[in-house]
Amino acid sequence: MKPTYLTQQSIAEFISRALAEDIGDGDHSSLASIPADAQNQARLLVKGEGILAGVELAGYIFNAVDPELQVEVLLQDGAQVKYGDVALTVRGKAQSILTAERLVLNCMQRMSGIATYTHHLNSLIAGTNAKLLDTRKTTPNFRIMEKWAVLIGGGVNHRFGLFDMIILKDNHVDYAGGIRQAIEATQRYLKEKNKDLRIEVETRNLQEVQEALATGGIHRIMLDNMTPEMMREAVALIGGRYETEASGGINEQTIAEVAKCGVDYISVGALTHSIKSMDLSLKAYKV
Known part of the structure; x- marks a missing residue:
């Protein structure tokens, strides 16, 4: 059961504000260099050790950017991870993957750091x-x-x-x-x-x-x-x-x-x- 502050509306509003902050009037790097119909895929790679967090949120972000992106979750929130693990893969429009990339990483990196330190203190x-x-x-x-x-x-x-x-x-x-x-x-x-x-x-x-x-x-x-x-x-x-x-x-x-x-x-x-x-x-x- 999720806490009361964590609703579909609160998550959607956060993503909307964060994307508006990052994209502005367009992801011109991707729009300029990548054909609009190009399809591709990417892996989310773990380059540290600890507790993974933000996987569910990443799915919401990819969906908000482009509902046609296909996300395959390989490691769930709360998983103990190590260097070289693959948390998820995403397939679909290349421009969309690139537009979502930074927000997904910013959120997951910080959330995973918090989850990792929380787990560590709990162990003590x-x-x-x-x-x-x-x-x-x-x-x-x-x-x-x-x-x-x-x-x-x-x-x-x-x-x-x-x-x-x-x-x-x-x-x-x-x-x-x-x-x-x-x-x-x-x-x-x-x-x-x-x-x-x-x-x-x-x-x-x-x-x-x-x-x-x-x-x-x-x-x-x-x-x-x-x-x-x-x-x-x-x-x-x-x-x-x-x-x-x-x-x-x-x-x-x-x-x-x-x-x-x-x-x-x-x-x-x-x-x-x-x-x-x-x-x-x-x-x-x-x-």
């Missing part, structure tokens, strides 16, 4: 109860695909945007005058607006954790930039009354120790903002 917390979360630290206008890639890599999506969950972060708390004030103002707002949104509050120390617990009416407590010792104490204080999420500068060197603190979730912004794209290429070949 295997055997614990912690689930790996993404964040809103995404590329503008590419969030749908980046969060989709996290799912393909075995991670869990956090809120999609500002509209589908409330997170009272440090600045919200400071502007509101404190943890209690921020939570109570939020509860009043949701009641007045007749909105049913989950509430998470960020805490920076044990005093703020205790204040969040005393106020109540929330769903998750974020433990931000805490030492493992403080985090374990915070988890014990919360005692399962609310979900817990560790956040703040967590990386592959520290994530295993954080997971052992007993938190339910670990959010890592680097899943989407600091990844290395997988090297892929689309190459013409003769039958």
